[in-house]
Amino acid sequence: MRHFPLPKTTDRPDVVILAAGDFPHGEVARALLAGAHEVICCDGAAEEFCATGAMPVAVVGDFDSLSEKLRTQLADRLHHRPDQDVNDLWKALTLAIERGAHEITVLGAFGRREDHSIGNLMLCATRMNDVDIHVVGDRGSFDFIDCDSRFESFAEQQVSLFTLSPSTEISTIGLRYEPPQNHLSAMWQGVSNESLGAEFAICTNGPTIVYRKF
DSSP states (O other): OEEEOOOOTTOOOSEEEEOSSSOOOSHHHHHHHHHOSEEEEEHHHHHHHHTTTOOOSEEEEOOTTOOHHHHHHTGGGEEEOOOTTSOHHHHHHHHHHHTTOSEEEEESOSSSOHHHHHHHHHHHHHTTTTSEEEEEOSSEEEEEESSOEEEEOOTTOEEEEEESSTTOOEEEESBSSOOGGGOOSSTTTTOSEEBOSSEEEEEESSOEEEEEEO
16 A cells, blocks of 8 residues: 655655746745755746746746746756647656656646646646656645555645546545545545544545645
8 A cells, every 4th residue: 555645844855847837835845846856847937946046957848938048048958848739747747757757746736827727737647657746735735546545644634535537436544524435426525524643545446636735
């Protein structure tokens, strides 16, 4: 059974992808960005990231939102991928995998446009079997599973579950509410559950998104 610790300010992720949503402001998200060994920026995020004085190992995209100054400054780190059939987050995940990443933390996936926020989350869910992906926002984190898994938690932590198919069987241990008849027939049904202690478990046979509020 896989185990998912809670993201912490002391974590030092190997690879962070900074997407082009709102720049991270939450304490955990900012610490993960500052502590990352490598940061790959979607091109729309590079300006704000470089303004902090940091440098990404790579910038990925079609560079339609990258200034001429940064194009020159980061010339040896630019990965031009003009394919319009996928977005820059998809391209950045692909690059990270090509570079050998086994685990990726995605920041900046939310904000600015609501449709992009939903799209980024669904995109990460579709790639859960390519690489371990953790999406961290300012108020909580998302993980993606398709098998039985355990999650570090704390009493009264808010937890939400989303199965990507209504036929998915799902049950829980250590949460206050059990999915009705071991199914979530609509994606909103698993919102605002509650952890009872230091750990909970999800038993599922299909793609499932697990959200834990900090």
